[in-house]
Amino acid sequence: MxxxxxxxxxxxxxxxxxxxxxxxxxxxxxxxxxEARNFFKEMNLLKHSIQQTEEEFPIDLEEKILYSxxxxxxxxxxxxxxxxxxxxxxxxxxxxxxxxxxIFFTETKELKGNLKETINKVKEQEETIELLFNRYKEIxxxxxxxxxx
Amino acid sequence: MxxxxxxxxxxxxxxNKYKRKLFNFVNKVIQNKMLTxxxxxxxxxxxxxxxxxxxxxDSIPCWLFKLARNEVNxxxxxxxxxxxxxxxxxxxxxxxLSNMNLIESYELSEIKKIIMTKLNSMPLEQKExxxxxxxxxxxxxxxxxxMDVDEELVKSRxxxxxxxxISLLSVAIx
Numbered sequence: 001m002x003x004x005x006x007x008x009x010x011x012x013x014x015x016x017x018x019x020x021x022x023x024x025x026x027x028x029x030x031x032x033x034x035e036a037r038n039f040f041k042e043m044n045l046l047k048h049s050i051q052q053t054e055e056e057f058p059i060d061l062e063e064k065i066l067y068s069x070x071x072x073x074x075x076x077x078x079x080x081x082x083x084x085x086x087x088x089x090x091x092x093x094x095x096x097x098x099x100x101x102x103i104f105f106t107e108t109k110e111l112k113g114n115l116k117e118t119i120n121k122v123k124e125q126e127e128t129i130e131l132l133f134n135r136y137k138e139i140x141x142x143x144x145x146x147x148x149x
Numbered sequence: 150m151x152x153x154x155x156x157x158x159x160x161x162x163x164x165n166k167y168k169r170k171l172f173n174f175v176n177k178v179i180q181n182k183m184l185t186x187x188x189x190x191x192x193x194x195x196x197x198x199x200x201x202x203x204x205x206x207d208s209i210p211c212w213l214f215k216l217a218r219n220e221v222n223x224x225x226x227x228x229x230x231x232x233x234x235x236x237x238x239x240x241x242x243x244x245x246l247s248n249m250n251l252i253e254s255y256e257l258s259e260i261k262k263i264i265m266t267k268l269n270s271m272p273l274e275q276k277e278x279x280x281x282x283x284x285x286x287x288x289x290x291x292x293x294x295x296m297d298v299d300e301e302l303v304k305s306r307x308x309x310x311x312x313x314x315i316s317l318l319s320v321a322i323x
Binding site for chain 2: 017045046047050055058069070
């Protein structure tokens with residue numbers, strides 16, 4: 001294996017990108033390649049030095065973040081109505097229109113029933129009147145010629 | 150007792166996993182602790198607001214670092230901030246760890262200073278894959294996704310940055 005290939009493997013090893021099965025091969029190659037061994041040491045030093053430059057997460061920042069997240073969470077769960085005003089208005093209007101439609105439908109149905117009833121009554125009355133008319137005998141009207149002439 | 154929502158629990162898990170990585174990445178790019186804190190707070194608040202919208206949970210590290218990258222870029226562009234060559238902390242300050250002697254601590258402090266100075270002098274596009282790898286802990290694939298570049302380009306930039314730092318360290322140690 002060439003030194004450049006070995007260096008790539010070393011980089012992958014330090015970056016946790018080298019598959020476990022290649023690790024024995026890497027160390028076997030390292031034992032016979034002084035340049036690669038040197039690169040390994042340098043990489044190790046660099047990694048160690050970089051680790052030393054890492055800083056702890058500030059506690060006051062943690063408090064700030066958690067507090068703002070808590071506020072956001074409270075806001076999310078306490079006032080859902082304010083969140084989407086146009087949707088709430090359209091929802092309210094829909095409910096109003098639906099109620100009005102039901103009321104008008106019931107009224108119309110009632111009026112339709114009343115009208116039917118009235119029509120039936122009128123028909124009945126019409127038939128009664130006709131029957132009453134039919135009960136009387138036919139009247140013949142004749143003219144009287146003896147009127148003094 | 151107030152009921153803790155599942156959203157909060159999910160957020161806390163991701164927050165604990167990535168807070169330090171994000172903080173170090175942003176801080177190393179803009180080199181200003183106060184501004185870093187503001188940016189980190191914004192990132193996590195946006196993350197919380199959008200947590201339900203992220204369907205593929207595996208993409209969360211990429212989502213977070215992409216957001217961090219955008220925030221940093223917007224900030225640098227809008228404010229036209231000149232990035233300091235040195236960190237806000239005192240570069241001559243030496244933190245002596247209990248298990249180290251004075252010479253070791255001094256050497257380590259010098260090495261840290263050398264690395265940071267060199268990194269600061271590099272253009273952002275060159276040092277960014279390095280910072281995402283070392284401080285963000287992202288894989289090559291994730292870095293490529295965050296930066297919207299080819300994976301091979303990420304590897305090559307990483308290699309070049311490391312070579313520069315290693316050669317500098319070798320000289321310093323000698």
